[in-house]
Amino acid sequence: MSHLHKAALLVMDLQNGIVSRFADNNLQPFQKAIEAARQHDIPVIYVRVAFREGYPETSLRNKAFSRIAQYGGMTELEEATQIHASVKPQPGELVVVKRRVSAFAGSDLEVILRAMQVDTLILTGIATSGVVLSTLREAADKDFALTVLSDACLDGDPEVHRVLVEKVFPRQAEVMTVGEWAGSLQ
Template sequence: MPNNDKSSLLIMDLQNGIASRFAEEDLIPFQKAIEAARKNDIRVIYVRIAFREGYPELNPRNSMAARISQYGGMSTADVATQIHESVKPEPGEPIVTKLRVSAFSGSDLEIILRSLQIDTLILTGIATSGVVLSTLREAADRDYKLKVLADACLDGDPEVHRVLVEKVFPRQAEVLTTEAWIHSLGAH
């Protein structure tokens, strides 16, 4: 039996303002991964990006931050920062709020993972070239065992997604489809 109590499925940036840019069928792999994690006692942790009213966390030298400050709508209470209904958390599943691209930046994710004694992260999210890439790099530097569910990562640029999941991510993580991951859970 795999040691699922040491693993966590990270559902990153599947919040209304980001997930709504994609078709509902694009979110099916995330839904399947969440269902499989719950059935196999793998912790599901949600990560979103959101800021306080007035954006005191955003430095105008940061181009992403400058755009958010200019256009607004990413406060912690805003509809755009709430987890998308299609992947709604169950009670007890943490929602981590981050302040930059990586799931670790400005969040309490590391404390939660350490408290739960998690050593393996299964990464999913939007965008492959944003939160998934940044979190993968930081998690690897923190010595987590990593898996990436390639079809549960979305990016506005399909070529960038392909290069990352085929050439970059395999250097630091096991990259597999959601179905292959689900099958591996039952194979042990």
Template sequence: MKASNKALLVMDIQEGIAQRYANSADFFTPFQQAIKAAREANIPVIYVRIAFRDGYPEVSAKNKMFSAISQNGGFTETASSTQIHAAVAPEHGDAVVIKRRVSAFSGSDLDVVLRAQQIDTLILMGIATSGVVLSTVREAADRDYSLVVLSDACIDADPEVQRVLMEKVFPRQADVMSVRDWVARILL
């Protein structure tokens, strides 16, 4: 694998989301392994986080998911809930993209960052599989990116949804593999 046209997307692994899922001491291990391997292979690591402006001007009352956030407060750009979790913290030089919707592309400058670096292949991992990962796979495929989904570095609250996405949905548009298999492939 040629590293120069690839990027690892670390999506929504932020304080307010990860705390809902982190139920074991080794929860962050697959994410950390993928990030470490990407860095060793000189693959850019790009962080994507969801956050809103104060006052939520980008949230419509028609959006069921986000209107509840705007009514209850939180998830603003400066809130601790929207900061990248310390277990997978960005390093100097890593791009951090703020998005305003579920997909990593919607309401963000991700595509600009990727095009500027001539990235054409995305390696995806994040929380939740049925949210940011699914939406980003679909949109990235429509934008003609080649895709890899790291199956054990994608987390969903529903094991059946996770299984169906990994075994039936994602393989139509992406290569699905474990972090271990991906690391072995890029570090050859």
């Protein structure tokens, strides 16, 4: 039986409307992670959150997403939901649309990963306490091996980011910097 692991790098919620809230932050770690993955033939899969016109996916009971439906924005074709130019997908790289916080919720990500025979996920994204946390938990429950690139995760609250990467994530994932991860691929 083969024990070869097939990994994919998930670049989550690096879309214009979310990146713009983190204007002071440098996207260089994300760029370096994407570059390392491409150099080592690790598929890069982009995940973005977006809704259909009219927001049929949003429930009034969902505190976060019902506000989006109320005030507008974040539909599939809007500029806010497009992948940020600094981490633009190359031709052939997949972009998955999700409808909730986790990369798996309302998306075809799991189908794609199964078809590609991926069993290991490298997680990056904004925000650490949002998409990264939700995706990590769900992916762990789905038995994926996990690595979180701590410096390719951003959160509006630095203390929440610190607690997650230092205390919570290590229970279910390897946590390393982009540099450490890229070095491990050599």
